[in-house]
Amino acid sequence: MRTKLFALLLLALPMAAFAQATPVGKWTTVDDKTGKPKSVVEIYEAKDGSLAGRVNEVLQSDRGPNPTCDKCSGERKNKPVKGMVILWGIRKDGSAWDGGQILDPATGKIYSVKVTPIDSGKKLEVRGFMGFSLLGRTQTWMRQE
Numbered sequence: 037m038r039t040k041l042f043a044l045l046l047l048a049l050p051m052a053a054f055a056q057a058t059p060v061g062k063w064t065t066v067d068d069k070t071g072k073p074k075s076v077v078e079i080y081e082a083k084d085g086s087l088a089g090r091v092n093e094v095l096q097s098d099r100g101p102n103p104t105c106d107k108c109s110g111e112r113k114n115k116p117v118k119g120m121v122i123l124w125g126i127r128k129d130g131s132a133w134d135g136g137q138i139l140d141p142a143t144g145k146i147y148s149v150k151v152t153p154i155d156s157g158k159k160l161e162v163r164g165f166m167g168f169s170l171l172g173r174t175q176t177w178m179r180q181e
Contacts, residue, residue, distance in 0.1 A: 057157040059087055059126075059133055063177040064095070065162075072096055076180065079123065079151075087133060089123030091141075098142075107144030117141045126151060138164050147172065 059079045067074050076093040094117055097103040103117045112120060126136030126149060138149035147164035154161055158179050165172025 057153045059151050059153060059160055062092065062180040063089075063160055064180055065177050066175060068173055068175045073178075075117075077122065077177070082124070085127070086124070086136065087126045088121055088136075089138075090121050091117050091119065094118050103141070105139075105141045105144060108139070108141065109144060112139070112144075123149065123151075138162070140164070 060081060062076055062078045065074045065077055066072070073095045074097070075091050075095055077089045078092050079087055079089040082088045094101065094103060097117070099106075104114050105112045105117055105120065106114055108115070120139075120141065122139040122141060124136055126133040129135065132150055132152040134148075134150035136149050137146050139146050147166055148169075150163045150165075150169060152161045152163075153159070154176075160177040160179065161174055162177055163169060163172055163174045
């Protein structure tokens with residue numbers, strides 16, 4: 037009986053580790069320039085199977101506690117950042133997820149994005165870029181527990 041329980045635990049450990057190595061979950065975004073927490077983004081699976089991310093909470097903003105996306109265009113123009121989908125269309129590609137886009141609500145600009153779980157899924161490298169991945173910025177987001 038103990039042997040079966042031990043074997044079951046050994047099988048469950050890699051599955052638990054894999055579950056944490058996915059971007060799905062709540063993340064504290066950290067500004068790559070100031071090092072300060074900016075918001076809480078929840079990454080979830082969209083209806084089409086890709087991943088998307090929504091701002092659940094704004095922690096710090098130069099535009100007050102309830103900023104709007106005044107520099108955005110289209111349907112996002114002047115909408116509250118809280119509740120806004122800022123990440124969409126990413127799909128698993130090896131150890132990373134990419135092929136999607138990310139919106140910077142401060143500038144209204146949309147970038148290509150690649151996200152990579154690191155540190156056993158406790159952190160998420162989020163790289164926004166235009167054209168080539170070499171031309172961009174990387175933020176490290178922290179998983180909320």
